[in-house]
Amino acid sequence: MAQTFSxxxxxxxxxxxxxxxxxxxxxxxxxxxxxxxxxxxIMGSSGSGKSTLLNILGILDEYDSGKYTLxxxxxxxxxxxxxxxFRNRFIGFVFQSFNLLxxxxxxxxxxxxxxxxxxxxxxxLEKAMHYLEMxxxxxxxxxxxxQLSGGQQQRVAIARALVTEPKVLLADEPTGAxxxxxxxxxxxxxxxxxxxxxxxxxxxHELDIAQKTERIIRIQDGLILNREI
Amino acid sequence: MFDRDxxxxxxxxxxxHKMRTFLTAFGVFWxxxxxxxxxxxxxxLKNAVFKNFGNRxxxxxxxxxxxxxxxxxxxxxGRVPRxxxxxxxxxxxNVEGVNYIAPRTTIPGNITYKENAEAYDIxxxxxxxxxxxxxxxxxxxxxxxxxxxxxxxxxxxxxxxxEVMFGKGKWEDAIGKYVTANGVEFQVVGIFxxxxxxxxxxxxxxxxxxxxxxxxxxFGTAGRIHYFALSALPKYKISDLExxxxxxxxxxxxxxxxDPRGIGGFNLEEQFxxxxxxxxxxxxxxxxxxxxxxxxxxxxxxxxxxxxxxxRTREIGIRKALGxxxxxxxxxxxxxxxxxxxxxxxxxLLSGTLLVGAIDFIMETNNVSLDMFYNPExxxxxxxxxxxxxxxxGTLAGLIxxxxxxxxxxxxxxxxx
Ligand SMILES: Nc1ncnc2c1ncn2[C@@H]1O[C@H](COP(=O)(O)OP(=O)(O)OP(=O)(O)O)[C@@H](O)[C@H]1O
Ligand SMILES: [Mg+2]
Numbered sequence: 001m002a003q004t005f006s007x008x009x010x011x012x013x014x015x016x017x018x019x020x021x022x023x024x025x026x027x028x029x030x031x032x033x034x035x036x037x038x039x040x041x042i043m044g045s046s047g048s049g050k051s052t053l054l055n056i057l058g059i060l061d062e063y064d065s066g067k068y069t070l071x072x073x074x075x076x077x078x079x080x081x082x083x084x085x086f087r088n089r090f091i092g093f094v095f096q097s098f099n100l101l102x103x104x105x106x107x108x109x110x111x112x113x114x115x116x117x118x119x120x121x122x123x124x125l126e127k128a129m130h131y132l133e134m135x136x137x138x139x140x141x142x143x144x145x146x147q148l149s150g151g152q153q154q155r156v157a158i159a160r161a162l163v164t165e166p167k168v169l170l171a172d173e174p175t176g177a178x179x180x181x182x183x184x185x186x187x188x189x190x191x192x193x194x195x196x197x198x199x200x201x202x203x204x205h206e207l208d209i210a211q212k213t214e215r216i217i218r219i220q221d222g223l224i225l226n227r228e229i
Numbered sequence: 230m231f232d233r234d235x236x237x238x239x240x241x242x243x244x245x246h247k248m249r250t251f252l253t254a255f256g257v258f259w260x261x262x263x264x265x266x267x268x269x270x271x272x273x274l275k276n277a278v279f280k281n282f283g284n285r286x287x288x289x290x291x292x293x294x295x296x297x298x299x300x301x302x303x304x305x306x307g308r309v310p311r312x313x314x315x316x317x318x319x320x321x322x323n324v325e326g327v328n329y330i331a332p333r334t335t336i337p338g339n340i341t342y343k344e345n346a347e348a349y350d351i352x353x354x355x356x357x358x359x360x361x362x363x364x365x366x367x368x369x370x371x372x373x374x375x376x377x378x379x380x381x382x383x384x385x386x387x388x389x390x391x392e393v394m395f396g397k398g399k400w401e402d403a404i405g406k407y408v409t410a411n412g413v414e415f416q417v418v419g420i421f422x423x424x425x426x427x428x429x430x431x432x433x434x435x436x437x438x439x440x441x442x443x444x445x446x447x448f449g450t451a452g453r454i455h456y457f458a459l460s461a462l463p464k465y466k467i468s469d470l471e472x473x474x475x476x477x478x479x480x481x482x483x484x485x486x487x488d489p490r491g492i493g494g495f496n497l498e499e500q501f502x503x504x505x506x507x508x509x510x511x512x513x514x515x516x517x518x519x520x521x522x523x524x525x526x527x528x529x530x531x532x533x534x535x536x537x538x539x540x541r542t543r544e545i546g547i548r549k550a551l552g553x554x555x556x557x558x559x560x561x562x563x564x565x566x567x568x569x570x571x572x573x574x575x576x577x578l579l580s581g582t583l584l585v586g587a588i589d590f591i592m593e594t595n596n597v598s599l600d601m602f603y604n605p606e607x608x609x610x611x612x613x614x615x616x617x618x619x620x621x622x623g624t625l626a627g628l629i630x631x632x633x634x635x636x637x638x639x640x641x642x643x644x645x646x
Contacts, residue, residue, distance in 0.1 A: 060549075060639045060640050060643075081555065084552050085552070087550060087551070088552020089552070099543070099547045101547065103241055104241075112551055115234060116553050116557065160551070
C-alpha cells in the first residue's frame with residue numbers, strides 16, 4: 001500500500017447561516033479526506049453548499065463545529081493575522097469572476113500575493129513572469145485585465161494562485177464564465193498543474209468538467225453523497 | 230513601511246480617482262489656508278496696535294495732579310496740588326526700583342526767528358522724556374543732562390516748527406541758529422518728532438523743548454511740573470511702584486489717602502497687558518475658527534475615505550483572499566489619508582504663507598500704512614503646529630475607514646453580483 005499523505009481532512013464540519021429569523025444549516029456534518037496531489041471536483045445542485053465548503057477549505061470563512069486539518073495543521077480559532085498567513089502560504093484561490101485588480105497589469109496582479117510575503121519587487125516580478133509564462137501569457141504581461149479575454153484573465157488568476165507555491169489550489173466554478181473551448185483550455189491547465197504534483201480542488205456543476213478530474217465528490221443537502229470516479 | 234510599493238499603490242489609486250482626490254484635498258487645503266491666512270491677518274492687526282506702543286518704554290506710569298475731592302488736614306476740596314522738582318528728587322531717593330523720572334511742564338510760547346514769529350508750546354523737560362516717548366531725532370540731539378545741570382539756553386524744535394521758521398526744505402539749517410522764545414534767546418541743538426506720525430502724535434511736531442531748569446529760571450515757573458513719567462527698572466513691576474509713588478505724593482501735598490482725585494496716574498503696563506490679553510483672545514478665536522474649518526476639511530477626507538473603502542470592498546476582499554493582513558490594510562488606508570491631508574495641507578500652508586507674505590511685501594514696497602494693519606506674518610511655530618495638526622488629523626480621518634476596511638469579510642466582498 002502506497003504511503004499517502006492527507007492534505008485535507010474534514011471531520012463532521014458544520015456550518016449554518018444565522019439571521020434574526022432563520023437558521024440555515026448549510027453544511028450538516030461533512031467528512032472528507034483529500035490526499036496530497038489529488039485532483040478532485042465537487043459537484044452538487046445550486047445552493048447545496050459547494051461554495052461554502054470551498055470557502056472553509058480556503059480559510060476565507062469559518063465553520064461552526066468539527067475539525068479541519070490542512071497539511072497536518074488544525075485550522076481552528078485562527079486570528080485574522082494567522083488566517084491571512086495560511087491563505088497566503090497554503091492556499092491558491094481561483095474565482096469564477098477572476099477577481100483581478102483592474103488598475104494593475106497582468107504581471108502586477110500575479111505578483112500581488114508575494115507583496116504580502118514582503119518579497120522585494122524585482123524578485124516578485126521575476127517570479128510572476130515565470131508563472132505567466134507557464135500559463136502562456138508572457139506576451140500579455142503588461143496588459144491590464146480589461147485588455148484580456150475571459151480565458152486569458154482566468155489564466156492570469158491561476159498564475160496568481162500558483163505564484164506563492166501553495167499546498168492546495170482551490171477553484172470555485174473556474175469555467176463558469178467561459179465558453180466551452182476556453183473552458184477546456186483552462187481545464188488542460190489544471191490538469192498540467194495536477195501533473196506537476198499539486199493538490200487541486202474544483203467546484204463545478206458541469207459534468208464534463210468534473211469528469212476531467214480524478215474523483216468527483218457529490219454534495220447534497222449539506223452532506224457528502226458518495227464517492228465515485 | 231514607506232517602501233516604493235506602498236507609494237506606488239497609493240499614487241496609483243489617487244491617480245485613478247483624480248476628481249475625488251482633488252475634492253478631498255481641496256477641503257483640507259482650504260482649511261489650512263484659511264487658518265494661516267486668518268492668523269496672518271490677526272498678526273497684522275496685532276502688530277499694528279503694538280506698533281503704536283513703538284519704542285516707547287512699556288514699564289512706565291504717568292502721574293499728574295488735579296483738583297482734590299475731599300477735605301484733608303484743614304484743606305478744602307477743589308485745591309490742585311502743585312507737583313515740583315523736589316517731589317522728583319524725593320521719589321528718586323525713597324522709591325526702590327525707579328529707573329528714571331521724566332517730568333514735563335508746558336507753557337504757551339512765542340517763537341521768533343528773524344521776521345518769522347509763531348505761537349508754539351514750550352516744554353520744559355529733563356533729559357529722559359525721549360526715552361519714555363521714543364522720539365525720533367531728525368538732526369542734532371535732544372536735551373542732555375548737562376543742559377539741565379547748567380540751565381543752558383538750548384532748544385529742541387519740533388520738525389514742523391523748524392520748517393515754518395527756516396523754510397520747508399531748509400529745516401536742517403536750524404541747528405546752531407538762535408531763536409527767541411518768549412523773549413529769551415535759545416540756541417537750536419536738535420530737530421525732533423514722534424516715532425510714528427499719527428493724528429494723536431502730531432503735537433510733537435509742533436512744539437519746542439528746553440531744559441526744565443532753564444524754564445524755571447527764565448520764565449518764572451517756580452519749580453513746577455505738570456506731570457511726569459516714571460519708569461521702573463526691568464526687575465520691578467510698575468504696578469507695584471504705582472501705589473508707593475501715589476502715597477508719597479499724597480502725603481507731600483496733603484491729599485486724603487482715600488481721595489481718588491488730587492494725584493492722578495496712568496499705568497502704561499496695565500494697558501499693554503490688557504492689549505496683550507485682547508490679542509491672545511483674538512488669536513485663540515482665530516485658531517478655533519481656523520481649526521473648525523480644518524475639521525470640516527478633515528471630516529471631508531474621512532467621508533471620502535469611507536466611500537473609498539466601500540467602493541473598494543471587492544478589492545479589499547481580493548487582497549484579503551490573497552493574504553493581506555488587517556494590519557497591512559489599515560496601514561495603507563491610513564497612509565493614503567495622511568498623504569492626502571499632508572500634501573494638500575502643506576500646499577494650503579504654503580499658499581497661506583505666501584499670500585500673507587505678499588500682502589506684507591506689497592504694503593512695504595508701496596509704503597502703504599494703515600492704522601490697524603501692519604507687517605502681517607506667519608510664525609514658524611504656527612507652521613509647525615499646523616503640520617503636526619495635519620498629521621494627527623489625517624490619521625484620525627483615516628482611522629474609522631481603515632478599521633472598516635480591515636473588517637471586510639472576503640466571502641461577502643467576493644460574492645458575485
Ligand atoms: N452569507 C450568507 N448568508 C446567508 N445565507 C447564505 C450566505 N451564503 C450562502 N448562503 C446560503 O447558503 C446556501 C449555500 O450557498 P452556497 O453559495 O454554498 O451554494 P453553492 O452550492 O455554491 O451554490 P451555487 O452552485 O449556486 O454557487 C444557499 O442557500 C445560500 O443562499
Ligand atoms: Mg457557489
